[in-house]
Amino acid sequence: MAQTTATPETLRTTSSGGRAKFLIGGLLIIGAIIYLVVSTMQSTAQYFYTVDEMIAKGASITGQNLRASGAVLGDSITYDPNTLTITFEIAHVSADQRDIDAQGGLALALHNAVANPDASRIKVVYVGPKPDLLKNEAQAIITGKLGEDGVFYADELLLKCPTRYEEAVPSQAAEGAGN
Amino acid sequence: MLANIGYFALVLALGAAVYAVVMGLLSAYRQNPIWLASARRAAFLTWPLITLAAVLLIILLVTDQYQVSYVSTATSRAMPLYLKITALWGGQEGSLVFWAWLMSTFTGSVMLRRWERDRGLMPYVIAVTNFTLGFFIALVLFIENPFARLWHDGAGQVFTAMWAPAGAVALTPADGRGLNPLLRHPGMIIHPPMLYLGFVGFVVPYAFAIAALITRRTDDEWIKTTRTWTLVAWLFLSLGLILGGRWAYDVLGWGGYWGWDPVENAAFMPWLTGTAFLHSVMIQEKRGMLKRWNMLLIILTYSLVIFGTFLTRSGVLSSVHAFAQSAIGPWFFTFIALTLIGSLILLAREWEHLKAENQLDGLLSRESAFLLNNLLFMGITASVFWGTVFPMISEVVTGQKISVGPPFYNQVAGPQFAALLLLMGVAPLVAWRKASARQLGRLMLVPFAVSLGVVAALAVVGVHNLLALVGFWIVTLVTGTTLLEFVRGTRARMRSSGENAAAALFNLIGRNRRRYGGYIIHLGVVLIGLGVIGSNMFQLETQGRLKLGEQLTVGRYVIVYNDLSAFQADDEREVHRAVVSVYRDGQYLTDLYPRRDLYAMQDGLQPMTIPGVRSSLEDDVYVLLIDWEPIGADGATFKVYVNPLVNFLWAGGLVFVFGMLVATWPSASEGRRATTLQVAASARAPVGD
Numbered sequence: 001m002a003q004t005t006a007t008p009e010t011l012r013t014t015s016s017g018g019r020a021k022f023l024i025g026g027l028l029i030i031g032a033i034i035y036l037v038v039s040t041m042q043s044t045a046q047y048f049y050t051v052d053e054m055i056a057k058g059a060s061i062t063g064q065n066l067r068a069s070g071a072v073l074g075d076s077i078t079y080d081p082n083t084l085t086i087t088f089e090i091a092h093v094s095a096d097q098r099d100i101d102a103q104g105g106l107a108l109a110l111h112n113a114v115a116n117p118d119a120s121r122i123k124v125v126y127v128g129p130k131p132d133l134l135k136n137e138a139q140a141i142i143t144g145k146l147g148e149d150g151v152f153y154a155d156e157l158l159l160k161c162p163t164r165y166e167e168a169v170p171s172q173a174a175e176g177a178g179n
Numbered sequence: 180m181l182a183n184i185g186y187f188a189l190v191l192a193l194g195a196a197v198y199a200v201v202m203g204l205l206s207a208y209r210q211n212p213i214w215l216a217s218a219r220r221a222a223f224l225t226w227p228l229i230t231l232a233a234v235l236l237i238i239l240l241v242t243d244q245y246q247v248s249y250v251s252t253a254t255s256r257a258m259p260l261y262l263k264i265t266a267l268w269g270g271q272e273g274s275l276v277f278w279a280w281l282m283s284t285f286t287g288s289v290m291l292r293r294w295e296r297d298r299g300l301m302p303y304v305i306a307v308t309n310f311t312l313g314f315f316i317a318l319v320l321f322i323e324n325p326f327a328r329l330w331h332d333g334a335g336q337v338f339t340a341m342w343a344p345a346g347a348v349a350l351t352p353a354d355g356r357g358l359n360p361l362l363r364h365p366g367m368i369i370h371p372p373m374l375y376l377g378f379v380g381f382v383v384p385y386a387f388a389i390a391a392l393i394t395r396r397t398d399d400e401w402i403k404t405t406r407t408w409t410l411v412a413w414l415f416l417s418l419g420l421i422l423g424g425r426w427a428y429d430v431l432g433w434g435g436y437w438g439w440d441p442v443e444n445a446a447f448m449p450w451l452t453g454t455a456f457l458h459s460v461m462i463q464e465k466r467g468m469l470k471r472w473n474m475l476l477i478i479l480t481y482s483l484v485i486f487g488t489f490l491t492r493s494g495v496l497s498s499v500h501a502f503a504q505s506a507i508g509p510w511f512f513t514f515i516a517l518t519l520i521g522s523l524i525l526l527a528r529e530w531e532h533l534k535a536e537n538q539l540d541g542l543l544s545r546e547s548a549f550l551l552n553n554l555l556f557m558g559i560t561a562s563v564f565w566g567t568v569f570p571m572i573s574e575v576v577t578g579q580k581i582s583v584g585p586p587f588y589n590q591v592a593g594p595q596f597a598a599l600l601l602l603m604g605v606a607p608l609v610a611w612r613k614a615s616a617r618q619l620g621r622l623m624l625v626p627f628a629v630s631l632g633v634v635a636a637l638a639v640v641g642v643h644n645l646l647a648l649v650g651f652w653i654v655t656l657v658t659g660t661t662l663l664e665f666v667r668g669t670r671a672r673m674r675s676s677g678e679n680a681a682a683a684l685f686n687l688i689g690r691n692r693r694r695y696g697g698y699i700i701h702l703g704v705v706l707i708g709l710g711v712i713g714s715n716m717f718q719l720e721t722q723g724r725l726k727l728g729e730q731l732t733v734g735r736y737v738i739v740y741n742d743l744s745a746f747q748a749d750d751e752r753e754v755h756r757a758v759v760s761v762y763r764d765g766q767y768l769t770d771l772y773p774r775r776d777l778y779a780m781q782d783g784l785q786p787m788t789i790p791g792v793r794s795s796l797e798d799d800v801y802v803l804l805i806d807w808e809p810i811g812a813d814g815a816t817f818k819v820y821v822n823p824l825v826n827f828l829w830a831g832g833l834v835f836v837f838g839m840l841v842a843t844w845p846s847a848s849e850g851r852r853a854t855t856l857q858v859a860a861s862a863r864a865p866v867g868d
Contacts, residue, residue: 046584081724
């Protein structure tokens, strides 16, 4: 949108022959950029699913670039330092912010997901150094592909521990309340 | 007490800002110079008031007043003094105060300038700047109050409020929660202020542009007036981006410096449109063209600045930079919409008056080179914007969250940057109006031949990556043509004034600061490009678990694990430090000390991974100690990156800044400017057709 504005302005005042060549040149470049964006989008876009959705879609999404997030189950973490292979399970957490707010924030939503034995779970395999934040009730954001065996093979593993970020009240405040 | 005074100072500052807006507009409506003077004084007044609030907040931070909620979240007793001070911008509320303070510094100091020539613009400049400032102060006061305190009602219920809720008593935690360790880095002192300065600085050219639209002044006075302000804002924004990259490289421990994180993009987009603006105003000044486009660019840049702040501060997108979810989102959204729509309506009203004074002549001309430059900058901006907001759009429209990562940005922005880089080398050689291809070919002949020679040599030496060869070709060509500009200008001066080469070069730059400062910036960009090509396309990495004495090989380097020590640092962080020796081709080079720092936070230990880096012009050996297990003391996992040419990136950053200083340095008086123009004309003479 923004690009096209430049060209007409300058075109108006040029002779019609000059107009055409600038117009064509500009449109060609804009077209090339749009093509570049669209085609790259198709090949690199990652589809974001929750654990529930991945299980529901099953085989229909194997091979797609996926991005998923869930709550890390601390007991399920295994790490082989020789092959740098990490496996762990994540439990379903809603992707809807309102749901999460209703549960009292992301930290509590993650806690509930881990505590709930009925929450759907999926196994994740990742090869790489064990990240600092991989621990129970962390939010794992994984990027990769779903294998035919139903295991998520992650190329990228991001972790967030929401309690670490600011909250309205420091947890220690209650302890200091007696003062 | 201090908190109350600080809060009250902000209330007064908001009052002053609102007063300045209203009085400014009224003074224009009633043509009343006394009211205008009053509005101006009110605009000044915001600065001491916000300064007072910021200083009081710093005092609260430094003196560990943990009843203040912000202090208890952003600092802790163990933090050193400098970090307690910088905690002013370490969290949401404080950073908004800091932001408002910087903005009032800009808006206040623009009031200090001499207004004789464009007094008519002043009421609107006051109104626009203080409207923005007032918005930020209001956010601080009503939504993100840094002076709010903690209270409890005795039954375990804790409140955060400015004044005690009924029946509640003060709650003072024994210690604060402390700044996120990632932010406890000397880079934190300088990176955010630079970025913020760059952001808020754009309010000045924007305000003048809007004032020019309202007063229907369609000349380029607003551009000339704000030229230095724009350059300064751009200088700080560029510095902020470079320093942010350096901070990431030193602290985040992933061997890179730029991750296409939404917040990085948010700071990058106004830089892109701002850079396009800096280029296209030259056409307006020189040829009276692109007037509408320049208005649009500054409006866009400013809107992107606000949008960037919105992304960073609202928690809409998750990233390392984003803080907690916040209620300021809808407010920001409204503000951006108002700014953008209001500005565009004003622009539409003046559309016909902003006609170009000249026509485009040749397809091969300096003008069309500038157009292409703008088209590419906008193309990159649009691509980055699309990638950044697409996840949100697709979720709203289809309910399906789709996101894009670094591969998308690299593939989309990469070719456009390459084209831009190439253009940067060619454009300065192209004549205005109508250039002849033959003339251009003659000028380019030598650099072109040299660059082909270099690429051929690289291919022979063993570089077979086609993309990299294209990259190196562009880099060499652009370096050649840019240097050639200096050589030709110097030669022309030597002929016309009889100076020796050094004096001629010095005077050439000194008398044409903007032009040659710009070329120096171009050289800096070329170096940055070289660093990006090297570190992106030739990065080597390996990792492995080592026992003492064992080694890891990566490229020509061998890393030997020699020792490990654990100790407690002054600020109570636990440090595990490994000693590794680096060998290249069997030759011992140096020892490195990769570390893992464990910060005792209230919710457990938070580790940080600090690399050991051996830097040389050729490459960086970047060693991370990523997993240290105390049991089985002789086992530790290392990750090693070799980042070729990455130091060209940092060196390019320095050249870039130097070029900007040359370009922004206050130039001589008007009288001397006239002679400068003559010299510039004579320096260009041999180029001319």
